[in-house]
Amino acid sequence: MKIPKTMRKFCPHCKGYKEMVVTQTKQRGKNKTHTMSRGSRTRMRQRGLDRGYGNKGSLSRGAISSWKMSGAKSSKKLNLTLKCKECGKSQIFAGSRTKRVEISAV
Ligand SMILES: [Zn+2]
Secondary structure (H helix, E strand, O other), X not given: OEEEOEEEEEEOOOOEEEEEEEXXXXXXXXXXXXXXXXXXXXXXXXXXXXXXXXXXXXXXXXXXXXXXXXXXXXXXXXXXXXXXXXXXXXXXXXXXEEOOOEEEOO
């Protein structure tokens, strides 16, 4: 996915459409992995760590083999930071899933 270096987007601080500088950021907020989320608990159950006493070897066994976690996504969610050129304030812009990101000068 090709993304231009600058975009004209709405700035809530200036209350208008301004030129913004685009940079890529790491996933934050609701995209973050939770240790006790449903997906995470499923993962732990597949490793045999969900029920019973003791820590059952804890997390030292390594990752789940691929046959248990088939259908894993190959793409990652894109998170962009848009920094306003006028006020200098930035905001995070969560985008769609992509395999590759390219921020071009155009
Ligand atoms: Zn602004």
